[in-house]
Amino acid sequence: MSAFPQNFLWGAATAAYQVEGAYNEDGKGPSIWDIFSHQPGATYQGTNGDVAVDHYHRVKEDVELMAEMGLQSYRFSISWPRLLPEGRGKINEAGVKFYSDLIDALLAHNIEPMITLYHWDLPQALQDEGGWEARSTAEAFEEYARLCYSRFGSRVKKWATFNETIVFIGHGYITGSHPPSVRNPARAIQACHHVFIAHAMAVKAFRGMEIKGEIGFVNVLQPHSPLTNSAEDIAATELADAIHTHWLYDPVLKGRYPDELLAQSQALWGVPRFAPGDDELLRNNRCDFIGLNYYRRETVSAQPPKEKVSGEQGVEGLFYFVRNPESVYTEWGWEIWPQGLTDGIMMIKERYGDIPIYITENGLGAVDPIIDGEVVDDPRIDFLRVHIDALEKAIELGADVRGYYPWSFIDLLSWLNGYKKQYGFVYVDHKQNLARKRKKSFFWYKDVIASRGENR
Ligand code: BGP
Numbered sequence: 001m002s003a004f005p006q007n008f009l010w011g012a013a014t015a016a017y018q019v020e021g022a023y024n025e026d027g028k029g030p031s032i033w034d035i036f037s038h039q040p041g042a043t044y045q046g047t048n049g050d051v052a053v054d055h056y057h058r059v060k061e062d063v064e065l066m067a068e069m070g071l072q073s074y075r076f077s078i079s080w081p082r083l084l085p086e087g088r089g090k091i092n093e094a095g096v097k098f099y100s101d102l103i104d105a106l107l108a109h110n111i112e113p114m115i116t117l118y119h120w121d122l123p124q125a126l127q128d129e130g131g132w133e134a135r136s137t138a139e140a141f142e143e144y145a146r147l148c149y150s151r152f153g154s155r156v157k158k159w160a161t162f163n164e165t166i167v168f169i170g171h172g173y174i175t176g177s178h179p180p181s182v183r184n185p186a187r188a189i190q191a192c193h194h195v196f197i198a199h200a201m202a203v204k205a206f207r208g209m210e211i212k213g214e215i216g217f218v219n220v221l222q223p224h225s226p227l228t229n230s231a232e233d234i235a236a237t238e239l240a241d242a243i244h245t246h247w248l249y250d251p252v253l254k255g256r257y258p259d260e261l262l263a264q265s266q267a268l269w270g271v272p273r274f275a276p277g278d279d280e281l282l283r284n285n286r287c288d289f290i291g292l293n294y295y296r297r298e299t300v301s302a303q304p305p306k307e308k309v310s311g312e313q314g315v316e317g318l319f320y321f322v323r324n325p326e327s328v329y330t331e332w333g334w335e336i337w338p339q340g341l342t343d344g345i346m347m348i349k350e351r352y353g354d355i356p357i358y359i360t361e362n363g364l365g366a367v368d369p370i371i372d373g374e375v376v377d378d379p380r381i382d383f384l385r386v387h388i389d390a391l392e393k394a395i396e397l398g399a400d401v402r403g404y405y406p407w408s409f410i411d412l413l414s415w416l417n418g419y420k421k422q423y424g425f426v427y428v429d430h431k432q433n434l435a436r437k438r439k440k441s442f443f444w445y446k447d448v449i450a451s452r453g454e455n456r
Contacts (some may be wrong), residue, residue, distance in 0.1 A: 003395045004453040009112060009403030011073035012066070012445075013450055015119035015163065017049045018412040020079065026094035031121035032131070033415075036179035040126050047418035053410060053428045059102055065426055066409060067109035069442055070449040074111050075118035075405045076102070080144050088140040091401035103155050105122045111416035114220060114358075114405070117145055117202065120168045120178070120415075124174035131180055132169070132191035135275065138198035144333055145202035145285065149211050155355065157213035159206065160197040160291050160360065164220050165192060166248050175313070177416060180371035184241040186269035193272035194250040198384050200300065207285075217252040218291035218360045220244075222345040223337075227322055233303035236319035240300045243315060246351075253352045255283035291360030292350065294387070294406070297340040299324040311320060327437065331366055332421060337384065338390040345394040345401065354412025358399050363407035365421040368439065375427045384441070385456050392453070406445070410436070 017033050018185070024030070037048035054064055060359050066074055080087065082257045084096035106113050118141070145161070171178035173188030182188070199217055206215045223227050224240040226233035245256045256279070257272075265271060298321040300314070315318040328336045345357060364383035368375050384406055411424035417432060425442040429435045447455045 002453040003392045003396075005402075006388055006401075006452070008452070009073040009358075010071070010449040010453070011075055011112075011403055011405040012069075012071055012073035012409035013405040013407050014409050014412060015054070015077040015116065016079035016082070017077075017119065017121045018138060018408075018414070019053050019055035019076075019410065020082075021049065021051040021054045023048075023050045023221055025428035026098075027085060028079065028095060029081035029087075029092075031081045032124055032179040032205075033121050035124050035127075036181070043417055044414075044418040044420070047075060047093060047413060049413050051434075052413050052436050055410070056098065058215070058434075058436075059098075060105065062410065063102070063105040063109060063111070063425075065436060065438070065442075066106075066111055069112050069425065069446045071409070072449065073114055073158070073403060074106055074115040074409065075116065075160075077116035078148060079121050079122065079126075080118065080121040081271065083147060084136055084140075084144055085125070087137075087175075088143050089128035091147065096147075100151060100198075103152055105157060112158065113156045114160065114360075114403075115148065115152065116160045116163050116360075117141075117148060117158055118161060121162040122179075127180055127354070128206075132194050134387075135194055135197070138194045138201060138233065141198035142205055146205050146209070149209050151205060153209065153211040154194065154409070155215070158358075159211075159215045160218045161202045161215065162195060163197050163218045163360075164293060166220050166244060168245065171194065180289040186271050189265055189271040190273060192247075193274075193278075193338040196282060197275075197278060199252055200281045203285040203287070204281070210246075214356075215289040216356075217240060217288035217334040218293060219248050219252075220357060221292040221294040221341075222348065223297045223340045223344045225297060228300050230302070233333040236302040237300040239315070240298065240319045240321075244266045245347075249290070249348070249352065251282055252287050255286045259418075268340070270335040285356070288353055289358060290311065290352070290357040290392060291358045291403070292344065294341045294344060294359060295322065295362065295363035297337040298325075299335070331367065332417065334365070336364075336384040336390045337416065342388040342393045342397070345391075345399045346376045351397050354400055356402055357392060358403040359401065360405050361407040362404070363423045365423055367418070368427065370420050375437060377422075377439045377441045380423075381438075384445070388448070388453060 169192045173182045176183045226237040301322045364380045369376040408423040410426040411422045411428045414421040427437040
């Protein structure tokens, strides 16, 4: 008998910009990614989500594939500028209809929807007014969240406000590789504060409107291990935990920033600046659950790596992410470390108590082999299998994990890696009019779901 409870949800995930396409159809306004991806050199080989995998037009076929696979829950995001082309104000009813029909189609197949309100595609109109650096964006987010609750709230029970703040803030405001391409830590910290405020406002509205469901936040789960046992590496690892984990989880689970780091940041840069009432807003509007996106562990060194390898970073002068010479890495330099899923979940339980957990992403990005016309993605099956093992171990150790959503249901656009890096159970043939094809992993996961995790 596997340890997965009867009501455990076996799901899969996607995000609007990465699958939908139809970027300027039926009244949708431009998002920051529509503008950014059209700038020369911004993305891998100039790829963009103009068409993506055309899910907007093929939604019926895609939901039928989900049903055939036996999916019990589907995590997707709503494109804010598809509902509110200018970020606030005028509603685009065609956009509302698209998601409303998607939700109905899912429910007709007994697939429980899980909505992410923000998976990075901010309306450009709001960016033009300052984006997340402007507090007014948090207020617009509350308006957008209320619209979603009022139109979908009677049918959808699972809601997440934001996806991976560390990624869109870190890349948007520190490395500059995502829009709005700023490189300034102080501005990053203030923008991040407004995200936490927007989250708290949306949670408050959710409870105020008495939506019958649960609302949470999705974060990257990234365990850190020291490269050596030296005191320097251990201290560097603790700092990596504080900056990459506690800073992002504490405000939404404890309702406050970690004290020491907050004091340091305010002394150094004068941020985050709190508006009157912010403390209380954070404290009173904590999550019902936490979504964890787990891909990899990082090995931490106090010293910069001798040779620069892609995918590694850290915080200059404080700590560096380096290769672990004993470990296995994907083609994109991500360590394959299933134990990190067990350890990471237990670390969350230890710091935040018995918060319900969903694994909202987990998967292998690879170039899948095609043999005699079949997509034989055995490495993906192996990857998911060992991670399901690791998840089961965390449940056996007492963690309250309620669902598993591999990334991704279908091959889709990777933000900076184009279509080359595949994650899906369903293959999309870019040479054949975006035709869908079931991969080997599709049939494997179907059996995992049907046997409630027993066969894997
Ligand atoms: C997460 C994002 C997803 C997805 C995934 C894989 O950070 O939430 O949207 O893209 O990572 O990342 P990548 O496409 O860079 O391989």
